[in-house]
Amino acid sequence: MMSNAVLVLGGNRSELSDFTRGMSINVAFTNRVKITPYAVFDEESKGLVDVDGILSEHPDAIEATGTITDIILNPAVWFDFGRSYRQQREVRDIIHDSFKNTAYLSVVAMLIAIIAGIGAGVVSAVKPYSFVDYLTMTAALIGVSMPVFWLGLMLILLFQGQLGWVTGIGFGEITWFKVNLGLFSFHLPWHQNVILPAITLGTVPMAIIARMTRSSMLEVMNLDYIRTARAKGVSNWNVIIRHALKNSLIPIITVIGVDFALLLAGAVLTETVFSWPGLGREIVDAITFRDFPIVMAGVVLFAFIFVMVNLVVDILYAFVDPRIRYQ
């Protein structure tokens, strides 16, 4: 037990970080997953000292790992983070349940941000230095600078407190309602509780996307091929959408990708304000209670999401711009 503890706490970190460096993300894969920091290795007695008496309550938390081979075959390396100390559930299940909700919230927020952001950016770019432009860009500046938690609270205060349009907090329920269009009908989902958190979460990316769209469009609108398109008699609207917007998409996609990854990974404040049962809140709770398996799983998942989103963005470039090809 003693030698195991030394191995666990002191050794073999380098080998493991070589593995992580391959992903170019520095996640400290030690196998502390199985050893809580409440136990400290004591030089004199050559044994583990149980600081808070937690080990005696949870004996399986100090499952020994043994040899180097065991460490390399540490389940954490293979994305198995064991059980949560606090909830006594598999970390896999906890992450699965909460990430599902965060992903859903982020997608809704991002849809709002993309549609409103690109729309506002295009409107600004079409008539630069006009009243509409100044109005939109001032709104975007406020949106970028707005503290998310404050915005969330204000939205609750307004729409739940004063106007009473929205009720309830937390995930709530998704309902389906029927749309009848004479010959055929279909069902649409309605989820009241996602609206305010999604707006809150989407405000900052929306503002960033709007500013990026504007500057990128303004640059493109002065280029020669826009004049060529006009000289062909293409209508103003078609020039903007078909020629200018498509050519300004690359930087827009880049910020959308980065923001989306950020949302997926860290909707902490919004989820806390709206009691949304998401990953961000789960991890904040886990940090508060030093529930390390969940924290580690979360960090690894964030890293994974960042890598994947960047990969998707890179692939999207090639779809937008025929000059970009990957061998």
Add this chain to the structure above:
Amino acid sequence: MHESDSKHGTDISRSVNSVLGTNCDVPGTDLLDIRGLRTFFHTGEGLIKAVDDVSFGICRGEALGVVGESGSGKSVTALSIMRLIQIPPGEIAGGAAMYRGKDLLKLPESKMRQIRGNEIAMIFQDPMTCLNPLMTVGDQICEAIILHQKLKKRDAWDVGISMLEKVKIPLPVKRMKAYPFEMSGGMRQRVMIAMALSCNPSILIADEPTTALDVTIQAQILELISDLRRDTGMAVWMITHDLGVVAETCSRVVVMYAGMVMEVGTVGQIFHDPLHPYTVGLLSCLPRVDKIRERLTPIAGQPPNMAALPKGCPFVERCVRAMEGCWENRPEEKEVGEGRRVRCWLWE
């Protein structure tokens, strides 16, 4: 005029006549008639009169050259007629451009769109930047055809292929699916020409079409434009600062300086018997085949600052024949013969 000048002029007019085969030497008010066009730009440095009282006409099927140095207003004139000037900071402050009984400067935007690309087409200087990098060549050609001729995509595509054939692009069927970055500069300019001609315009405005190209490609493109003009009967409005290009392709010349027309005449008249000291200066800058090792005489001084033109003649500071009155009074354009106009006190 000097003897050498006349000799040179004869050479050029002979070559011109062989290329042209046109008889529109009379200044036309036939197809497009620009009268007193003024285009101003409101900038931080003040009011720039980029085009100030410009008048000339284009006949059906003729090739008109507009020459002048950079900033002389030749491109802005064309862009004003096409209504492609950005407003603000630009402003079309006056004048008229009569085309088939309609004043282009007063047409509503929707009507103007039916003229652009359909009846008056334009090609630009730098083919590298004038094509949309994200659209295939075919899509860009078809865009105008679908728009103006109301054809279905598939039929427009066939028209596009025949247009590429017309501008002598090899493998047109395959090239339609290519992107601009897969083509050379000369090929792209051919694509631009194909695009401009796809709706059989009656006027093609070519804004320095060969400036960005190699000399060999320049000759090919100019020949292509001349051939197409003869085949289709469209008029060509060639904007250039290269007198060689004018001599090769045009029948009539408008010389511009500081946003004003300085002299109008046939190619033969301009090269053989230039009236305005500026035209004389331009011609003496040209290298000559018939005179060996002669130093070229440039026009002294710099192009004028458009925000602060002299009160009198805009060319007075650089003019070798400037008189006292030239500083104070601006000359008017004066008719000095059939189709011959000059803006200079020497000819009053």
